[in-house]
Amino acid sequence: MCGICGVYGYHADEPVDQHLLTAMQQAILHRGPDDAGAYTEGPLGLGFRRLSIIDVVGGKQPMTNEDESVVLIFNGEIYNYRELQAQLRQRGHTLQTNSDTEVIVHLYEDEGVQCVHSLRGMFGFALWDKRRQRLLLARDRLGIKPLYYTIKNGTLIFGSEIKALLQHPAVQPAMDHSALNLYLGLRFIPAPATLFRDIYALPPGHILICERGTVRIVNYWHLSFETDPSEQRTIQDYTDELEALLQECVAMHLVSDVPFGAFLSGGVDSSTIVAMMSQFLNEPVKTFSVGFTEPWANHSELAYAEIVAQQYQTDHRNIYISPNDIHNLAAEVIWHLDQPIADEATIANYMVSKLASQHVKMVLTGEGATSCLRGMGATIGKSAVHGCGGSRRRCGPL
Incomplete structure (x- = not known):
């Protein structure tokens, strides 16, 4: 996890305020404690x-590229960067680093804004094209990495978190009541809306292009459910393909120059990932689980996590959450989130993340598996029948 932020006065000639840029960086210090960097050019x-x-x-x-005409700040990981490095070398590029960041720079030189189609990974980045006087913001296909922006008096202000934008004096926090309605109805706020008026989330699979005094947003990817009706496949065919894709995906995620581990709940999703990690690694997988003290001990799944940890001989650690933790950590967690999300596991995830951070720099998780494999069908159906009107009624006076 890294953090990016920036300001571009596309209708202004005044140089950017260095103190403002520093304040925006400080607001997201927790996203990147290892290093900092900045680039300024006029506005x-x-x-x-x-x-x-x-x-x-x-x-x-x-x-930057060799002549510093392309400048990039990038949050995320490109999992096919080695394949892209080979392609770039075949095209005649000389790479100065082994980083996935440099791949984006040279891909943009060759392909322009279409470079996003070549990237397989999670990302939120900002790229400055000095020759074209173009600023490009891009977010990955599924919106795994966050990216927010606002426009004030011809100035584009952006960052990985809303709190970075709020450092700008022109950005005054005010509630967007239509977004509040979305939250109370859906239990989350879908992009591009945020709870802050005039602050937007760049939607997943979109790029923002600021050039020639204009700002436009382009959808570069959408999920397709098209199938070939003439294709005859069995359940086993789909099962085999899913397993192969999972193995490929896990292997690509294990490319790292720092220690890593996995969250382990004992459920099918995280247990499958830990099982596959153990196949690829020559050392025990570092695993981390969260359990509950009374009065929630009956809801704990640690017993299942322990079974998986023993099965695959992982280097396993647990942490326990109590009612006092909910009270003591609520404000801290809300500060990190920037806006509400109705996920009961948020504080538990925060605590197990803090535990993991003492031992590794990144973890693989089973997040998203339930949605991808339609495990939420019962919950979605229940919400569709009964709705979430109770929250709206209780908050009616707001």
């Missing part, structure tokens, strides 16, 4: 905080 300022994962020494940012 443009790019700020960066780094958590080093790949090419710890060479992957410093902002990163």
Whole structure:
């Protein structure tokens, strides 16, 4: 996890305020404690905080091409970067680092804004094209990495977290009541809306292009459910393909120059990932689980996590959450989230993340598996029948 932020006064000639850029970087210091970097050019300022994962020494940012006409700040990981490195070398590029960041720089030189189609991974980045006077913001297909922006008086302000934008004096926090309605109805706020008026989340699979005094947003990817009706496949065919894709995905996620581990709940999703990690690694997988004290002990799944940990001989650690933890950590967790999300596991995830951070720099998790494999069908159906009106009624006076 890294953090990016920036300001571009596309209708202004005044140089960017260095103190403002520093304040925006400080607001997201927790996202990248390892290093910091900045780039300024007239009304443009790019700020960066780094958590080093790949090419710890060479992957410093902002990163540029040879003549510094392309400047990049990047949060995320590109999992097919080695394949892309080989392609770039075949095209005649000389790579100065082994980082996935540099791959984006040279891909943009060759392919322009279409470079996002070549990237397989999670990302939120800002790229400055000096020759074209173009600022490009891009977010990965599923929106795994966050990226927010606002426009004030011809100035584009952006960052990995809303709190970075709020450092700008032109950005005054005010509630967007339509977004509040979305939250009370859906239990989350879908992009591009946020709870803050005039602050937007760049939607997943979209790029924002600021050039020639205009800002436009382009959808570069959408999920397709098209199938070939003439294709005859069995359940076993789909099962085999899913297993192969999972193994490929896990293997790609294990490319790292720093220690890593996995969250282990004992459920099918995280247990499958830990099982596959153990196949690829020559050392025990570092696993981390969260359990509950009374009065919630009956809801704990630690027993299942322990079974998986023993089966695969993992280096396992547990942490326990109590009612007092909910009370003591609520404000801290809310500060990190920037806006509400109705996920009962948020504080538990926060605690197990703090535990993991004492031993590794990144973890693999089973997040998203339930949604991808339609495990939420019963919950979705229940919500569709009964709705979430209770929350709206209780908050009616707001």
